[in-house]
Amino acid sequence: MHIEGYIALFWDSLKRYYINPYCITLSLSELRHSASLANKVFIQRDYSEGTTCKFQTKFPSELESRIERTLFEDTVKTLNNYYAEAEKIGGQSYLEGCLACATAYLIFLCMETRYEKVLKKIAKYIQEQNEKIYAPRGLLITDPIERGMRVIEISIYEDRGSSGSSSGSSSVSGSTAR
């Protein structure tokens, strides 16, 4: 599912879980101005075990007020496990490699590599996490594959309805600063 789908998903869940519990009777215009992208946090790669894909589990300070530490760490650890599974060098990967070599790599026209299969699982997992955990808290995780496996990008959305004046003024100051 593409990022635009996430946004729509997030937006609806934001209204459903985040805004409504606080202000049941919001006018249409208030809802329209409700969410805006406030910040992005980037979880960098952890190269301590070599070139295998692994992300740092250090909890970023910007998320402190938004999500529980354990939930975040669970997500990152699960992602790391998925990537380790994709890059694992063992019996199955050898078999796949030898078979591919024997068929001059034509077999990949009909079959997808193990890595691709795991990437699909990861995409589903991230979507599920976004739906269940992150979107209700005004956060959104981007699949690392869309960022070249360099970072896990977590977008933080502000509810402008509740913090209207502050984010409004910050955007104004942002424009004048440029």
Next chain:
Amino acid sequence: MHLGVSESMRECEYSQISTRSSTPMETPYKKRTPKKRKWEIFPGRNKFYCDGRIMMAKQTGVFYLTLILILVTCGLFFTFDCPFLAQQLTPVIPVIGGVLFLFVLGTLLRTSFSDPGVLPRATQDEAADLERQIDVANGGTGYRPPPRTKEVVINGQTVKLKYCFTCKIFRPPRASHCSLCDNCVERFDHHCPWVGNCVGRRNYRFFYMFILSLSFLTIFIFAFVITHIILSSHQNGFLSALKDSPASVLEVVVCFFSVWSIVGLSGFHTYLISSNQTTNEDIKGSWSSKRGKDNYNPYSYGNIFTNCCAALCGPLPPSLIDRRGFVEADVPQLAPPTNGITMYGSTQSQQSHMAAATPLLQHQSSEPVILTTSPENGGTLTGRASLALTGPCTSLPLGQPTPPNSTSSLSCHEATDKLPVHGHTLTHNHSNPLQESVFQHHFLTPEEVPSPPGMLHCGSPMGHSHTAQAGFYDPASQDSLHEDSVRGLVKLSSV
């Protein structure tokens, strides 16, 4: 009430677009150029064919030479030598020759046409975030910071990660920036002009198979052409044998010179694979014991067999640059100085400089980057729409590319990092923001997600603001987005 307001807004926005495009009668839908694929705006110096399926380096002349040499030599072998050999000895010879030839060709094409493991450049937000972290680390002195490196301990060995000023990322270990292709490549081995591409993580095994099978093929042809000449000269005499098949002489000459270099190269790469090093590391002597007593290769698995298996039979990672994907339409990014830190070194100043210089980017500089659905931002979104419609930015010449190796030498060109990358910071930063502000990977804010008419029935109060902005998008290309959004909403409503 709101309907009326947004309708009038929409009218204003439509008329704004049409005046800019100077065709007042045309609707925005017709005016929109077809969606570009990502390879068309790729910032590196690569050539793409078959609508992004094939990726090669910029200079491909030597690759065609390789192809011609192989095809001509094998063609001559099959035409002139094989009939004689099949008769005199056994017909298995042409069959084996044929299999070898096909394997060589297959691996050559696979090496040349595939993505070697190019790392996509950082998005603007990422680069800004990194710059901010580096500034904080440097104490924010405001002076030109020293060359940026990060140290990391891998399996007990300290490895320095360098910051790439072109790609604006900290290079992963074993990655290197190829000056010829202007890309950072994972597990960069070398840039091979004979193959017309970089050799990196994703195509190293094909490259190795290519040179291995080519050495077998060369030896095979050499041996059997000599056999042919000897057998033929037993029957007719040496000189008449040569006169009968002059092609054999040519083949012998080509194979003789090839054997030394190709077999030598295969041997060298076999050594590299068994010790799990790249050509780059070997040349620099990164892991040689001469550097220090405790210097060892942290990536090696310990034994030769595991190293070989890992390099040749390990999992093949997918391409990180989505060549055939479509370029996203306008996606907003963060306002940089929301947290009070206004100075990002040269990046921001360069950006505002470039923004002033180019008319297209004027819109970007004048608007607050945090986009909301407030109606006054309608004009800014227009600006972003026009930004997305610009033609592919030609990659600006960056730094001093090393000239391609002379064709007389048969060794592959190793484009090591000997270029003082940090000395090129100024030129890199001047030319890159233009590329990067066009080639961006952004998000759509919730307000910008176009909603199909069906979604209005879901009772979404955002429906009106959606359609207000949705006018910019070509409906045909948004079908997949609509589908996803609808699917997403349906999923949630079922919860």
